[in-house]
Amino acid sequence: MQHDTTTRKAQARNLAAIRRNAAFLDIQAAQQVAAASRSFSDYLADIFGDRLADVTLAGYMPMRSEISPLDIMANHPGPVGVPVILRAGTPLEFHRWTPQTTMIEGAFKALIPANADPVIPQALIVPMLAFDRRGYRLGYGGGFYDRTLEKLRSAGPVLAVGLAFDAQICDDLPTEATDQQLDAIITGSGVIWTRG
Numbered sequence: 001m002q003h004d005t006t007t008r009k010a011q012a013r014n015l016a017a018i019r020r021n022a023a024f025l026d027i028q029a030a031q032q033v034a035a036a037s038r039s040f041s042d043y044l045a046d047i048f049g050d051r052l053a054d055v056t057l058a059g060y061m062p063m064r065s066e067i068s069p070l071d072i073m074a075n076h077p078g079p080v081g082v083p084v085i086l087r088a089g090t091p092l093e094f095h096r097w098t099p100q101t102t103m104i105e106g107a108f109k110a111l112i113p114a115n116a117d118p119v120i121p122q123a124l125i126v127p128m129l130a131f132d133r134r135g136y137r138l139g140y141g142g143g144f145y146d147r148t149l150e151k152l153r154s155a156g157p158v159l160a161v162g163l164a165f166d167a168q169i170c171d172d173l174p175t176e177a178t179d180q181q182l183d184a185i186i187t188g189s190g191v192i193w194t195r196g
């Protein structure tokens with residue numbers, strides 16, 4: 001009898017520890033997302049000042065464990081777009097998004113607006129798997145953001161800012177000639193200026 005209770009308590013302890021751990025990680029992540037969102041919005045306001053409402057911002061619909069930029073997007077005073085893949089090997093388009101926009105599944109299961117309203121961003125929140133202090137990033141390997149930033153930058157100044165968890169930082173990543181550097185990366189700890 002005593003043995004039974006001891007065993008059952010041990011099992012209950014294992015389960016409780018898993019549950020508490022998940023709750024702990026949820027809170028830590030939510031706090032990082034909130035802190036990164038505040039830093040990002042402050043950063044944009046510092047750079048663009050009273051022109052912020054004229055700036056078109058590209059965000060993204062978060063997939064997998066990407067940090068969510070949705071609060072930043074919803075609070076931006078100007079137009080907001082999200083990436084849309086037209087074809088492999090071509091730059092992304094950005095289609096107008098608001099919190100009310102009806103979304104459908106696009107290529108690679110990323111959500112895209114049901115109705116296409118293309119916009120050209122002057123500032124981009126760039127998703128990624130990893131980044132380094134030089135501003136190089138690792139995406140899912142399609143080269144979409146590299147091609148997109150190359151095209152946008154050849155037409156005029158654009159600000160490309162990574163949004164990430166602190167844990168996504170890496171020592172110098174492998175790079176190639178077509179990799180476009182980010183102007184900064186923003187995490188829950190603040191702005192990381194790149195050596196771009």
Ligand SMILES: Nc1nc2c(c(=O)[nH]1)N(C=O)[C@@H](CNc1ccc(C(=O)N[C@@H](CCC(=O)O)C(=O)O)cc1)CN2
Nearest residue numbers: 060061062063083084085108110127139140142144145
């Ligand atoms: N939220 C978000 N939206 C985005 C991007 C992104 O990185 N994040 N993209 C940024 O470019 C584009 C989507 N690019 C993607 C490219 C590959 C895979 C992907 O799942 N790749 C598989 C391999 C697929 C295959 O080879 O068939 C994988 O990684 O396992 C997903 C998205 C546009 N929208």
Ligand SMILES: Nc1ncnc2c1ncn2[C@@H]1O[C@H](COP(=O)(O)OP(=O)(O)OP(=O)(O)O)[C@@H](O)[C@H]1O
Nearest residue numbers: 137138139140141142143144145146147150176178
């Ligand atoms: N501007 C470009 N012109 C031609 N090829 C390119 C260009 N940019 C990237 N590529 C090629 O695309 C492929 C994928 O690039 P890379 O591995 O850097 O993708 P990624 O940055 O991780 O993905 P993504 O930008 O979609 O998140 C590479 O073979 C790269 O050489």
